[in-house]
Each structure stands twice: as C-alpha cells, then as structure tokens.
Amino acid sequence: xxxxxxxxxxxxxxxxxxxxxxxxxxxxxxxxxxxxxxxxxxxxxxxxxxxxxxxxxxxxxxxxxxxxxxxxxxxxxxxxxxxxxxxxxxxxxxxxxxxxxxxxxxxxxxxxxxxxxxxxxxxxxxxxxxxxxxxxxxxxxxxxxxxxxxxxxxxxxxxxxxxxxxxxxxxxxxxxxxxxxxxxxxxxxxxxxxxxxxxxxxxxxxxxxxxxxxxxxxxxxxxxxxxxxxxxxxxxxxxxxxxxxxxxxxxxxxxxxxxx
Amino acid sequence: xxxxxxxxxxxxxxxxxxxxxxxxxxxxxxxxxxxxxxxxxxxxxxxxxxxxxxxxxxxxxxxxxxxxxxxxxxxxxxxxxxxxxxxxxxxxxxxxxxxxxxxxxxxxxxxxxxxxxxxxxxxxxxxxxxxxxxxxxxxxxxxxxxxxxxxxxxxxxxxxxxxxxxxxxxxxxxxxxxxxxxxxxxxxxxxxxxxxxxxxxxxxxxxxxxxxxxxxxxxxxxxxxxxxxxxxxxxxxxxxxxxxxxxxxxxxxxxxxxxxxxxxxxxxxxxxxxxxxxxxxxxxxxxxxxxxxxxxxxxxxxxxxxxxxxxxxxxxxxxxxxxxxxxxxxxxxxxxxxxxxxxxxxxx
Amino acid sequence: xxxxxxxxxxxxxxxxxxxxxxxxxxxxxxxxxxxxxxxxxxxxxxxxxxxxxxxxxxxxxxxxxxxxxxxxxxxxxxxxxxxxxxxxxxxxxxxxxxxxxxxxxxxxxxxxxxxxxxxxxxxxxxxxxxxxxxxxxxxxxxxxxxxxxxxxxxxxxxxxxxxxxxxxxxxxxxxxxxxxxxxxxxxxxxxxxxxxxxxxxxxxxxxxxxxxxxxxxxxxxxxxxxxxxxxxxxxxxxxxxxxxxxxxxxxxxxxxxxxxxxxxxxxxxxxxxxxxxxxxxxxxxxxxxxxxxxxxxxx
Numbered sequence: 010x011x012x013x014x015x016x017x018x019x020x021x022x023x024x025x026x027x028x029x030x031x032x033x034x035x036x037x038x039x040x041x042x043x044x045x046x047x048x049x050x051x052x053x054x055x056x057x058x059x060x061x062x063x064x065x066x067x068x069x070x071x072x073x074x075x076x077x078x079x080x081x082x083x084x085x086x087x088x089x090x091x092x093x094x095x096x097x098x099x100x101x102x103x104x105x106x107x108x109x110x111x112x113x114x115x116x117x118x119x120x121x122x123x124x125x126x127x128x129x130x131x132x133x134x135x136x137x138x139x140x141x142x143x144x145x146x147x148x149x150x151x152x153x154x155x156x157x158x159x160x161x162x163x164x165x166x167x168x169x170x171x172x173x174x175x176x177x178x179x180x181x182x183x184x185x186x187x188x189x190x191x192x193x194x195x196x197x198x199x200x201x202x203x204x205x206x207x208x209x210x211x212x213x214x215x216x217x218x219x220x221x222x223x224x225x226x227x228x229x230x231x232x233x234x235x236x237x238x239x240x241x242x243x244x245x246x247x248x249x250x251x252x253x254x255x256x257x258x259x260x261x262x263x264x265x266x267x268x269x
Numbered sequence: 270x271x272x273x274x275x276x277x278x279x280x281x282x283x284x285x286x287x288x289x290x291x292x293x294x295x296x297x298x299x300x301x302x303x304x305x306x307x308x309x310x311x312x313x314x315x316x317x318x319x320x321x322x323x324x325x326x327x328x329x330x331x332x333x334x335x336x337x338x339x340x341x342x343x344x345x346x347x348x349x350x351x352x353x354x355x356x357x358x359x360x361x362x363x364x365x366x367x368x369x370x371x372x373x374x375x376x377x378x379x380x381x382x383x384x385x386x387x388x389x390x391x392x393x394x395x396x397x398x399x400x401x402x403x404x405x406x407x408x409x410x411x412x413x414x415x416x417x418x419x420x421x422x423x424x425x426x427x428x429x430x431x432x433x434x435x436x437x438x439x440x441x442x443x444x445x446x447x448x449x450x451x452x453x454x455x456x457x458x459x460x461x462x463x464x465x466x467x468x469x470x471x472x473x474x475x476x477x478x479x480x481x482x483x484x485x486x487x488x489x490x491x492x493x494x495x496x497x498x499x500x501x502x503x504x505x506x507x508x509x510x511x512x513x514x515x516x517x518x519x520x521x522x523x524x525x526x527x528x529x530x531x532x533x534x535x536x537x538x539x540x541x542x543x544x545x546x547x548x549x550x551x552x553x554x555x556x557x558x559x560x561x562x563x564x565x566x567x568x569x570x571x572x573x574x575x576x577x578x579x580x581x582x583x584x585x586x587x588x589x590x591x592x593x594x595x596x597x598x599x600x601x602x603x604x605x606x607x608x609x610x611x612x613x614x615x616x617x
Numbered sequence: 618x619x620x621x622x623x624x625x626x627x628x629x630x631x632x633x634x635x636x637x638x639x640x641x642x643x644x645x646x647x648x649x650x651x652x653x654x655x656x657x658x659x660x661x662x663x664x665x666x667x668x669x670x671x672x673x674x675x676x677x678x679x680x681x682x683x684x685x686x687x688x689x690x691x692x693x694x695x696x697x698x699x700x701x702x703x704x705x706x707x708x709x710x711x712x713x714x715x716x717x718x719x720x721x722x723x724x725x726x727x728x729x730x731x732x733x734x735x736x737x738x739x740x741x742x743x744x745x746x747x748x749x750x751x752x753x754x755x756x757x758x759x760x761x762x763x764x765x766x767x768x769x770x771x772x773x774x775x776x777x778x779x780x781x782x783x784x785x786x787x788x789x790x791x792x793x794x795x796x797x798x799x800x801x802x803x804x805x806x807x808x809x810x811x812x813x814x815x816x817x818x819x820x821x822x823x824x825x826x827x828x829x830x831x832x833x834x835x836x837x838x839x840x841x842x843x844x845x846x847x848x849x850x851x852x853x854x855x856x857x858x859x860x861x862x863x864x865x866x867x868x869x870x871x872x873x874x875x876x877x878x879x880x881x882x883x884x885x886x887x888x889x890x891x892x893x894x895x896x897x898x899x900x901x902x903x904x905x906x907x908x909x910x911x912x913x914x915x916x
Binding site for chain 3: 491
Binding site: 018 | 303326331337348508511514531541547548562595
C-alpha cells in the first residue's frame with residue numbers, strides 16, 4: 010500500500026506506518042483497537058498498519074509509530090522493546106501495564122522468589138520485578154486505561170497524524186461522572202478513586218455503578234490526602250483504599266505517603 | 270400576574286394536557302441509595318413525577334447548557350471549508366415541577382447569556398422553548414436561598430403551583446399558561462385561599478436553617494483577598510469541578526476542536542468547564558494564572574459573589590446548596606463565606 | 618391543549634432587536650492568508666484578508682482590539698491586530714508558534730482559508746490623546762499590540778505632540794518589525810531600542826527598558842500634565858514601567874496597558890480570561906492603570 014497523498018487545510022498529511030506490539034499483558038488494549046467496526050475503516054485510512062499480531066498475518070518491520078502494550082516482566086522483553094524504540098520515531102505506551110506496570114505490578118509487593126514458587130512451583134521461569142516501559146526506554150506518549158478507551162485512542166491518533174500535540178485531561182473523573190449525570194458512588198456506598206484519577210475514559214466504570222480503581226493513574230496535583238479523609242468518613246478501611254490505589258501501579262508514588 | 274385555584278385531582282389533567290409535548294420533571298434516582306435521591310429527567314407518565322422532591326442532584330442547567338455541546342461542524346476540502354452551525358434546539362420542552370431557586374437560576378443565566386452583549390444563541394434557543402411549571406418547595410437543611418433572595422420566583426416561569434393540601438394555588442405568567450388553565454376546572458381564589466397561600470409561605474420561611482450574611486460581601490471579599498481561610502479550603506478541594514457541574518448558574522466553558530478521522534470534517538465542541546479545574550486559567554505556552562487550588566476556589570467565590578454583583582446587582586448563586594451537598598470534601602458556601610467573614614471580625 | 622409552538626430564535630421578526638446579535642454569535646468571516654513573513658525564529662507576520670469585499674470594507678476596528686482566528690478542527694485563539702485601522706479587513710497578525718493552533722498555522726500555505734471573528738475588546742483611546750505627548754512602551758511581544766496605535770498616531774502625526782516609542786527585547790534577534798523602524802523615524806518621533814543582551818551585530822544600548830525610560834522621562838521634563846503612556850509587555854516589565862511612570866507623576870488614568878489572557882469565546886461568556894471577576898475580553902484587553910490596580914490578580 011503506498012501512502013495516499015492527503016492534506017488538511019493545505020498542509021500535507023502523511024499516512025504513517027504503524028505497528029502494534031505487546032509485552033506482558035492480556036492484549037485487551039489491542040483488542041479494543043479492533044473493537045469498533047464502525048470506525049475501523051476510517052482508522053485504516055489514517056494510518057497504515059504494518060504489524061499487528063492480533064489482527065493480521067503480515068509482519069512489517071518498517072514503521073514510524075509503535076504502539077506497545079504490556080509491562081516488562083522478563084529480560085527478553087527489554088531487548089525487544091529497545092529494538093522497537095530504535096525503529097520507531099514515536100513510541101506510544103498503551104494501557105495501564107505499559108504506562109505504570111498495570112495489574113502485573115501487584116507482584117512487586119511480594120518477594121520475587123516467593124511469588125515464583127507460589128505460582129510456578131519448582132518450574133524454572135524467567136521473571137523479574139515488573140516495570141513500565143518508561144523504566145527502559147523513552148516513551149513519547151502514554152495512553153492510559155485498562156483497557157484503553159477506543160474513542161480516546163482514535164482522537165489521539167488523529168491528532169498524532171495531524172501533528173497536533175496530545176493533551177490529556179488535567180481534571181479528575183468526577184468531571185465526566187457529572188457530565189454523565191451519575192449518582193456519586195459514595196452516595197451509593199461504594200469507594201471510588203474518581204476524585205484523584207485522571208479523566209479521559211468518560212467515567213466508564215462509575216457510569217456502570219462501579220467505583221473507580223484508578224487505572225488511568227493520578228490526575229495532576231491529585232489531592233490524595235483529602236481522599237484518605239473521605240474514605241475514612243465513609244467508613245472505608247485503609248486496606249480498601251490501598252487495594253484500589255495499588256491495583257494498576259499509577260499511584261505508586263503516593264502509596265508510602267498513604268501508609269504513614 | 271393572574272391567580273387561580275385548581276383541585277388537587279385536576280393536576281393530572283394539567284399534566285396530560287401538557288404531555289403532548291416532551292416533559293421533563295423530578296423523578297426518583299437510584300432506588301438503592303441509603304437516602305432517596307432525585308434528579309430531573311424526561312417523564313412519560315404522571316406517576317413518575319415526584320413533586321414532593323426535596324431537591325435534585327443536578328439542576329435544569331443541562332437542558333439549557335448541556336455539559337458538552339457541538340457548536341458547529343466544518344466540511345473541509347483541501348484548504349477551503351464551510352461552517353455549519355446548529356443551535357441544538359429542535360422542540361419545546363415542558364418542565365413540570367421546578368423550584369423557585371432553579372427558576373431564579375435561569376433568570377440569572379438569562380442576564381449574562383442572553384441579556385448582555387453578544388447574546389448566546391445556543392442558550393437562547395433552548396431557553397425560549399421552555400414551558401416552566403414551578404412548584405413550591407420544602408426547605409432542606411442545606412438550602413440558603415432565603416439569604417440569596419431567591420426563595421420565591423417573580424418571573425421566568427409560565428405557571429407556578431403552591432400545594433395548599435386539597436388544592437393547588439396557581440400563579441399564571443404567560444398566555445399559554447392562561448389558555449391551559451382555562452381548559453381545566455379552576456376558580457378564582459377567595460379570601461380563604463389568600464390566607465392559606467400566605468400561611469404556606471410563612472411556614473416555609475421558618476424552615477430555613479442555613480444562612481449566608483451578604484452584608485457588604487463584595488467589599489469583604491476584596492478586603493480578605495489574602496485571607497488564610499482560602500488556603501484552608503484550598504487544602505480540602507479536589508479541584509474536581511463537581512460544585513460547578515451541579516450548580517444551576519455556573520456557565521463557564523472551554524472550546525476544543527477536533528478533526529474527523531477521515532480528515533474531511535471537523536467539529537467545535539463546547540465543554541462546560543469549572544474554574545476549579547487545574548488548567549482553567551492556563552494560557553498558550555503553559556503559564557497558569559491560578560496554579561494553586563485555593564486561588565481557583567477563591568476565584569469561583571469572587572465571580573459569583575462579587576463580579577456578578579458588580580455587573581448585575583445580584584450574586585450568581587441561588588442558595589440551592591447543591592454544591593455543598595455534592596462536594597465530597599464538604600466545602601459549603603455558607604461555611605466558606607462565614608469563615609472569610611469571621612477572619613474579618615477577628616482582625617478587628 | 619395543542620402542541621407548544623417551536624420558537625426559532627434566528628427566524629421571523631427580530632425579538633428585542635436581538636436576532637442579528639444571536640445570528641452573529643458563531644459567525645466567522647471567511648478570510649484568506651495572503652502572505653506570511655518570518656519576523657524572527659519564532660514569530661511570523663500573517664497578512665489575512667477577509668474574502669468578501671463588502672465584509673472586508675465593513676470590518677472596522679480600533680487600535681488595541683483583537684480578533685479570534687480560527688483554524689477549523691485545530692483551534693481558535695485571540696490575537697491583537699497589528700495593522701492600521703485604515704486597512705479595515707486587510708489584517709496583519711503577528712503570531713508566535715506557542716501552541717497547537719499557532720504551530721499548525723505556521724505550516725499552512727498561502728491561500729488557506731481561515732476564520733476571523735471580531736473585532737473584540739477595548740482599544741487605546743487615541744482620539745483622547747490629540748494634542749498630547751505620547752509614550753508608547755513595549756517589551757518583547759508587547760510591540761505587537763502597540764503596532765496598531767503606532768500606525769494610528771503616525772497617520773495623524775500633526776494632531777499629536779511629542780511621540781516617544783521605547784522598545785526593549787531580550788536580544789537583537791528577537792526584535793520585531795526591524796524593517797519598519799526607519800520609516801517610523803521619518804515621522805518626527807523618538808524611537809529608542811534597548812536589548813537585555815547584545816551581540817556582535819548590536820551597537821545600541823544594552824540594559825533594562827526602565828533605564829531608557831528614565832532617560833526619556835528626563836528628556837520630556839514634566840509628564841504630569843500633557844502626556845499619555847501606552848504600555849505593553851510581560852507582566853514584570855509593565856509593573857516596573859508603570860511604577861516608574863507613576864513615580865514621575867504621570868496620572869494613572871493616562872497610562873494604558875494591554876493585558877494578555879487566554880480567551881475561548883471573546884464574547885464575555887466562557888470566563889476563561891477573567892481577572893478577578895472582570896472579563897478581559899469585554900472590559901479589556903486595554904485597561905487604564907487605575908483599573909489594573911483595582912483588579913485582583915492582574916499582575
């Protein structure tokens with residue numbers, strides 16, 4: 010497929026070659042990309058996909074934008090990631106695993122040897138402390154969420170192709186929750202990290218009556234101290250709160266402060 | 270203003286008569302909440318209406334100022350384009366069961382959005398197509414509308430109902446409402462009805478427990494611009510914009526433009542944006558005029574209780590108390606204003 | 618009861634004379650980028666012409682006012698008009714690539730259609746300044762909003778007394794409109810330029826703008842009676858400049874400044890540009906210094 014000559018307001022717009030890769034993950038974020046048939050053709054007209062194991066047989070290694078899902082849990086993943094970094098002009102971390110370590114990083118709370126033994130017994134296995142992509146390579150752009158939100162990715166990719174800078178919302182989930190006219194989860198007796206979590210998912214979970222687990226990580230200047238107080242006021246234990254904050258790894262820098 | 274009295278059982282006939290149009294009214298939300306909660310929504314049956322509602326989580330604002338609204342679309346062709354504006358108002362809507370505070374909120378929005386320079390057609394198109402049936406309320410512990418002078422509505426509605434027990438006392442404020450009432454069994458109010466009506470109002474006044482002292486508030490806000498109280502409230506604030514979202518009068522917004530994925534079109538989206546949000550006063554290049562949460566919180570009070578007063582002789586607050594109820598951090602208008610005023614007293 | 622009638626606010630008879638106002642809210646003049654000049658590494662001068670000749674002629678603005686410039690799908694932002702008001706809808710905007718919209722703008726070719734709405738905001742009251750001396754003081758990008766009043770004043774040079782233009786920038790490469798200085802000087806004015814840091818090309822004065830201002834005030838003698846000042850620049854600069862003018866007894870209501878905020882609507886609705894609770898887009902961007910002192914968080 011040769012790049013189609015396109016322009017926007019007279020500015021030539023290239024059709025970048027993109028590739029999708031996964032490290033340790035459930036591949037659910039990539040599935041999200043394929044999940045909306047209504048807009049898939051438009052997406053394919055915007056970029057040329059050369060490598061996407063979940064969607065196609067061909068494997069191209071010439072690409073400008075790499076979307077990488079998953080966290081680093083094995084040493085061979087570091088080598089693969091570095092190769093991808095070398096090829097890609099833009100490396101995009103997609104999903105909580107790639108951005109913060111995701112659910113995988115829960116194992117970092119325990120001794121690595123104990124974890125290995127507990128899960129695999131005596132079977133020899135190569136595993137290491139879970140890290141986000143940014144621990145090993147420069148990440149140009151992070152797309153948050155577990156899984157990522159298709160509409161958000163489409164908007165981001167459109168902006169990438171146009172050369173617009175990508176700006177994530179600087180406000181918490183509460184804004185979207187109110188836009189959707191939800192009853193506050195705290196009024197329904199559920200804990201929720203919405204007030205401290207970065208918006209962009211259109212309050213996906215709270216709109217379905219599930220308190221936020223913070224998969225998108227903290228909003229800029231998250232008032233976690235106040236959240237601690239509110240959890241206590243609503244009779245939620247510190248354990249309940251930490252369960253959520255530790256789940257996806259986005260709040261790791263706040264955990265020590267919370268445990269004080 | 271004309272007055273009529275209708276029997277209680279005539280109310281359903283009034284509803285049915287109006288229900289040939291779309292009707293929005295107070296309904297119960299979330300049956301599983303520990304305390305019952307209410308919100309405005311489209312109503313399809315008189316029985317769904319909960320006219321005894323204490324308050325609603327959100328105000329009527331979303332029907333005149335939707336949280337997100339598409340201002341226009343563009344069709345793009347190379348370096349040429351056409352703009353297509355849609356005011357997003359396509360039908361008249363009946364609002365059945367609106368408290369005085371919310372009617373007054375609309376009146377305040379009218380002043381800035383359609384009464385001042387550059388009237389906003391998106392707002393005007395929806396506001397002009399409202400048929401508002403007001404209803405008297407039962408003040409809640411968090412209501413301070415009496416302090417704000419908004420506990421009774423003088424205009425901005427078509428008819429206003431006051432529950433007299435067996436009857437409804439009806440204030441009529443538009444030709445359409447007059448037409449409407451003439452098709453029902455109604456009578457002129459007599460002396461006894463006047464007494465009953467005034468008694469209800471009197472009883473209502475006694476129920477207010479929250480108050481805001483507005484005396485010289487605009488000056489005090491200037492005097493206390495550097496007050497430590499702001500910082501204390503700022504520490505609690507999540508900068509989440511919930512207060513503004515539930516507020517019936519907050520109208521600030523931001524504009525974002527998006528290009529369609531096929532690069533053949535684009536749209537301009539208005540999003541109601543709270544002044545409490547981190548980047549509200551950020552300019553191109555990254556400088557933020559209000560980087561601290563307390564400066565943003567303070568600004569919100571400044572706009573509502575000082576700036577708007579300066580411009581329109583009244584505050585941009587109707588004392589509905591929704592912001593305080595919705596705020597997880599428990600920041601309430603009466604407490605914030607009292608703390609800033611107290612600071613003033615302590616200094617003396 | 619029959620269905621309620623639907624009221625189309627833009628149709629039928631004008632209601633309270635508001636129909637045209639309502640229709641104009643989201644109206645954009647279609648305009649064309651006719652020329653682009655690089656002024657420095659980061660600033661470009663865009664010549665933008667309203668396409669319809671009638672609209673172009675009807676477009677009137679006063680020096681200091683701004684327009685909203687829209688690139689569909691990319692963004693809309695306010696820019697003060699840098700051209701002479703006599704040129705009507707044949708505008709010049711000096712724009713620094715600092716955000717999404719301005720960066721994309723720097724890529725679009727000549728002939729691209731853009732949207733213009735406005736003009737908005739207050740202006741420098743140049744008519745009030747007839748027969749008076751004027752000091753126009755600009756720092757950095759502050760020369761951009763000063764250029765329209767400079768044109769206005771020079772075009773009616775005989776109506777004014779002494780004209781002092783004082784302009785400072787960080788270094789010589791950041792000076793704007795260098796090609797025009799000689800032309801301006803032909804109008805019997807004093808133009809002083811100073812940079813914070815010189816380089817090999819520079820043989821003018823080096824230092825803070827206030828040092829030149831001090832000299833110019835001394836040269837002017839008494840500025841308490843017949844002198845106006847128009848000041849534009851970064852907040853820190855104009856605070857020092859205004860302080861110095863006030864100290865030299867210039868009345869605060871004769872000092873005019875132009876403030877910069879990020880407007881989303883330009884029409885006194887979105888509140889994004891509010892200072893304290895004052896709309897910069899309606900009551901500004903040009904304020905007299907008294908209003909600035911009266912505003913909270915202005916500088």
